[in-house]
Amino acid sequence: MLSKNTEVFMGCDTDPGTAKTVLFGAPFDSTTSYRPGTRFGSGAIRRESFGIESYSPYQDKDLEDASVLDAGDLELCLGDASKALRQIEEQAAEILAAGKRPFMLGGEHLVTLGAFRAAVKTYPDIHIIHFDAHADLRDDYLEAKLSHACVLRRCWELVGDGRIFQFGIRSGDREEFAWGSSHVTTRRFDFEGLEETLHRLKGKPVYFTLDLDVLDPSVFPGTGTPEPGGVSFDALRRAAQAVCQKANVVACDVNELSPHYDQSGVSTITACKIVREMLLALEE
Numbered sequence: 001m002l003s004k005n006t007e008v009f010m011g012c013d014t015d016p017g018t019a020k021t022v023l024f025g026a027p028f029d030s031t032t033s034y035r036p037g038t039r040f041g042s043g044a045i046r047r048e049s050f051g052i053e054s055y056s057p058y059q060d061k062d063l064e065d066a067s068v069l070d071a072g073d074l075e076l077c078l079g080d081a082s083k084a085l086r087q088i089e090e091q092a093a094e095i096l097a098a099g100k101r102p103f104m105l106g107g108e109h110l111v112t113l114g115a116f117r118a119a120v121k122t123y124p125d126i127h128i129i130h131f132d133a134h135a136d137l138r139d140d141y142l143e144a145k146l147s148h149a150c151v152l153r154r155c156w157e158l159v160g161d162g163r164i165f166q167f168g169i170r171s172g173d174r175e176e177f178a179w180g181s182s183h184v185t186t187r188r189f190d191f192e193g194l195e196e197t198l199h200r201l202k203g204k205p206v207y208f209t210l211d212l213d214v215l216d217p218s219v220f221p222g223t224g225t226p227e228p229g230g231v232s233f234d235a236l237r238r239a240a241q242a243v244c245q246k247a248n249v250v251a252c253d254v255n256e257l258s259p260h261y262d263q264s265g266v267s268t269i270t271a272c273k274i275v276r277e278m279l280l281a282l283e284e
Contacts, residue, residue: 008070009275010049011063018067021101021282024091025073026111028084029258031147035224041257042073042105045275048268052276058237061280068103068279071095081110081146088114092251096122101282105275106255108224109136109148112209113155119251120158123205126250128155128164129197129243131236132211133227135172137180156183165197167239168214171227190231191239198246208243208252210278212271222267224258233270237277244281252278 012023025042032038054063074091076084088104092115095102104115109132120126130136130152137156141147145154156164164184168191172180180186187193213223216230231239243249257271 007046007072009046009068010052011054011066012068012070012279014067014069016069019069019100020067021069021103021279022095023068023070023103023105024095025105026076026088026107026114027073028076028078028106028111029108029224030078030084031081031110031141031144032108032224033141033147033149035258035261037258037260038106038108038224038256039078040259041107041255041271044259044268045105045257045271046070048265049272049276051269052272054276056277056280058277059241059280061283063276063279066279066283085110085114085117085146089117092118093121096251101249102251103279104253104255106253106257109151109209109211109255110146111255112253113146113151115251115253116155116158116207119205119207123250126159126163126205126207127201128152128159129201129206129208129247130164130166131168131209131214131239132166133168133171133213133230134211134225135166135169135176135180135186137172137176137184152184167191167194168231170229189229191235194239194242198242201247203248205250206243206247208247208249210240210252210254210274211256212254212274213256215270220267220270222259222262223256224261233273236274240274240278241281244278249282254278
């Protein structure tokens with residue numbers, strides 16, 4: 001696992017022994033409910049990262065100076081969600097056991113559950129900050145408990161009430177919103193209240209999961225379930241940077257890029273820039 005990958009995210013080729021953050025891809029989309037294709041997201045982000053600079057003018061930092069290792073994509077069992085989640089959990093657990101931070105590139109949002117299972121075993125008092133267009137709080141989707149539409153509900157089952165903080169949510173069924181009002185903290189449509197949440201969680205371990213469809217589809221059409229009314233790139237960049245700088249992020253992921261729905265490539269480059277800014281913001 002902790003060996004250099006031959007095709008890496010730009011600038012992420014630190015020696016395994018000194019790396020503080022380990023990138024890995026989880027190319028899985030077998031429970032996608034609308035348009036499939038996120039299994040190609042992590043590979044596209046890695047390849048197209050060379051279309052941007054390693055230097056961030058937003059933060060005055062450079063990935064060439066960062067301590068990040070890209071360990072490549074997992075070879076997941078696409079026909080078995082339970083097995084794929086076990087594979088992801090094993091990878092995240094190995095990274096955590098080495099004293100490093102897992103940074104997973106999806107893949108559909110269900111992949112978060114695998115990495116979070118590893119993180120909650122290492123940090124039992126962990127909290128979740130969740131950016132998304134969708135609440136993902138259904139108990140099941142078409143009678144399937146393991147679905148991208150249920151991922152935060154499955155995570156809640158591991159930590160209980162008061163541990164999940166959602167932002168940007170603008171889609172879900174009536175039952176999701178009703179159930180969520182008693183069990184999680186949800187900010188609809190935008191990132192208002194994020195600073196208060198970061199202050200509340202100061203010093204506590206945080207899992208940060210970022211579904212890129214929180215962006216408006218006019219900015220980010222390359223996703224399986226686009227939802228109009230999303231946030232701007234700069235709003236997301238600022239919010240993601242704040243989480244990575246101010247929270248104790250012990251593990252994180254970026255998911256739901258489906259690159260072939262945007263032939264211009266802009267969605268993939270947007271994902272690359274968000275990943276770059278997060279990686280740099282995580283640097284101490």
